[in-house]
Amino acid sequence: MINLTTENFLDLKYLATKVFSPISGFMVYDEYIKVVEEMQLLDKSIWTIPITLEVDNIKNYTVNKNYDLYYNNSLVGKIHIRDKFIIDDEQIYEIYQSKDHEHPGIKKEKLRSSHRVGGEIEIKEELIKNSLYKNIVKHEFALINQKVQTIAGFQTRNAIHKAHEYLQRLALEICDGLFINPLIGWKKKGDFTQEAVMGSYNKMSNEFYPKNRVFLRGLETRMYYAGPREAVFHALLRRNMGCTHFIIGRDHAGVKDYYGIYQAQELAKKLDKKYDLGIKLLLFKEPYYCIKCKQIVTQNTCDHYDTFRVAISGTEIRNALQNGIIPDEKFMRKEISEVLISLGKDNIFIRE
Template sequence: MTSFLPYSSSSSSKGGIGGSVRSSLIEPDGGSLVDLVVPESQRAAKVSEAESMVKVKLTKIDLEWVHVISEGWASPLKGFMREDEYLQSLHFNSLRMKDGSVVNMSLPIVLAIDDETKENIGGLNDVALVGPNDTLVGILRSIEIYKHHKEERIARTWGTTAPGLPYVEEVISSAGNWLIGGDLEVLEPVKYNDGLDHYRLSPQQLRKEFDRRQADAVFAFQLRNPVHNGHALLMNDTRKKLLEMGYKNPILLLHPLGGFTKADDVPLDVRMEQHSKVLEDGVLDPETTTVAIFPSPMHYAGPTEVQWHAKARINAGANFYIVGRDPAGMGHPTEKRDLYDPDHGKKVLSMAPGLEKLNILPFRVAAYDTVASRMAFFDPARAKDFLFISGTKMRTYARNGENPPDGFMSPGGWEVLVKYYERLQAQEENLKPTVLST
């Protein structure tokens, strides 16, 4: 059964001036949100300065991290990590502030450079950052360059150095042998121009939205997959529980991950269209749900990464965080088993340093009830009546054009997935080499 932690009055402010409800139910880490985007009035001067600096080229995923840092998701971090921050993150999953307090920081947020770039920088204090398309992105000041011990980073972040870890293969293996840290200034807000930027609300914008909705509790749900009715059951049940606890207007933050994901995950644009259909079909209530994109890349690092997912939502104003089975986990890359214990994520969150002010909501397992023909909370007393449909099984249904059992997913949401896999199969067919016969 789901256990709800008691709400901490120290992280709440229901009263406020004139009795109004504030969305800042939980303070951002460090006491205030970091905002590293240069004010428009200073932009021209900063651009001119950056043009004369030594340039450091960013990858697409580096740019996603610039986005994350600049908007305050990693508050109180103010740039790519210097070595002392990196070592604290890597070995303690947290950072100690000057006042002695501790904030959670379970993933190193670092920028790698190669030998040639390090040589070009020499003894300079500041460098300019340019994006994958060579446009100026920002300035990194008071820099520090230190060795990139890749094996140590991989082993401590993932708990394994087995080949086939998606983020490692995409980002770390080919990265330079040095890390560069410093204070970040971003020349203008990061935009992707993919038709989804209106969903990319910053922590500050989300807090304002929760104010507008007069939320007295915000509960966040992190996901990187399409929403099925089991997810919806969980989210709706959480809201019901919060109402029973005395809250008047708890708001759901449905917050899909928008950065790097592995190749077989459903792409972001398809997921956002699917989420939209789920709300249109009334499976989730648009009046009590805020849908936004979380811009972080995905590591698939299990209990280590789930701390990052929870910590970032503190900065967005969420004071409750839903955690399920094997959060941020994946199958072992070389063996037929889960990489992480499926229960360790929620256990780690309940004990993690720096997350004490966040209420963790472990959820009950949902599965397809073959008797009731709907998604329901699993009842061990009649286990044979329940069908577990994994993400892999769901993708197999859609890829093969098979329908899942009635009541598994909203019809509109399922149609989005089927059309995506039809397009994908057509593309795969077009890429097959033509066989000429004589």
């Protein structure tokens, strides 16, 4: 048998529900290395993040044999192993475009076993009844508003602030619907908790957005902090779920200064031109507050970037919330701040 980590269990669910389509099982070595080196699957489909199953020691497993999959001491499915292999550090560095072991994605990867197996999977049907699945977004909008044909997907790991609100409202001017899909899997210390992210978006959806044009649902997968590669990965998942458009903003899936602020947009645009990602990209500039214009703007709509720009600082927002203080309303709505502060300072941000 194989005991699954939380991340592997979540991957198993999305493999089964085709959110990771066209991947249908954990990757074999040839597919893994092609994704690492060329950002493609063996069938030439674009794919940027490897989906692999870790085990304690590959010597304990036999190729072309079935093994039960357990999670939290319960049988959840099976795998027919087609391959077993060991990954190395250079492959990890290629994915993250860094060799810094303080990079949160690399640090997380180094905690995993380097021993991997790949093959076809099965899962107990009851475990995916309430999971995201292929084309779920089209289905959900058909239930609430049949006029919705174009849908913009929005990825986030943060509680909503005015910059993200600005991007979402822009998307609603372009598309019929908006799918807000916060990531609620593993994130690094200091990021917003699941309760904070979903609480803020529930408040925003219920009180400020048109209910028949916005659909909110969490994405149960881990953050990789892989910047450009992860931005494309996020776009592919939303394509699979039925979005027609996907928003990529400033430093998408980035962390600290490991990636250029528009590097994710550049890679997504390049790959889309070469291969066609199957989803239209909404590539927006960084929103900021302009003192002269007295509103949230971007470089495309304001001529005061160098003179009157006030960045919407995540650090300032976090420091205020941590001290029970309502952040500047230019940066975050008071109603959202109150939801977050009501959680208590120990529950706003991830502690470990």
